[in-house]
Amino acid sequence: GAGVSQSPSNKVTEKGKDVELRCDPISGHTALYWYRQRLGQGLEFLIYFQGNSAPDKSGLPSDRFSAERTGESVSTLTIQRTQQEDSAVYLCASSRGGAENEQFFGPGTRLTVL
């Protein structure tokens, strides 16, 4: 079956522009997560969606970052007025939900802000 897919795979933008990143989770997975990985660092949690519950936004670094999810399908992560420090690989993961379910990751979107 299809895994988690993300688009675009690479995005280069100019400082101050808005960008939108897309994630298609595994069908049937109720939980969806966004992480980012800066160069040489571990993965950093951004936001988590679980079914119809309010999302856990505790990892979003500033109000320039927002995310939406349509039902239990596609999610978009939007970064407004991008800054150079936003350059990173943005990774999406999905799972069946629950405390001990492994998260399956997509290949990521590499964002470069010039």
Next chain:
Amino acid sequence: DQQVKQNSPSLSVQEGRISILNCDYTNSMFDYFLWYKKYPAEGPTFLISISSIKDKNEDGRFTVFLNKSAKHLSLHIVPSQPGDSAVYFCAASGIQGAQKLVFGQGTRLTINP
């Protein structure tokens, strides 16, 4: 503050020998731990996990050990194979039921033929 730490940024092991990757955590409220493997330009791939009620979990060549009193876990790979060369991340979850993963910085494992 770094709640999950992998203090070795890199590790080099000869093919056929045992690879031991280490991870320390600071928050005793974590109750679920995972190891992921990552190749360049790919997302992390789940390897093995362990619940805090256990101290060992084994899956083929991979074994994870958990020492809760020391807040330490390790991943053993034996025998090591060239295809095991990748970056390995440990991750933890479960504080107050939260499912988000807190990751270490990763250890780059190189298996030498």
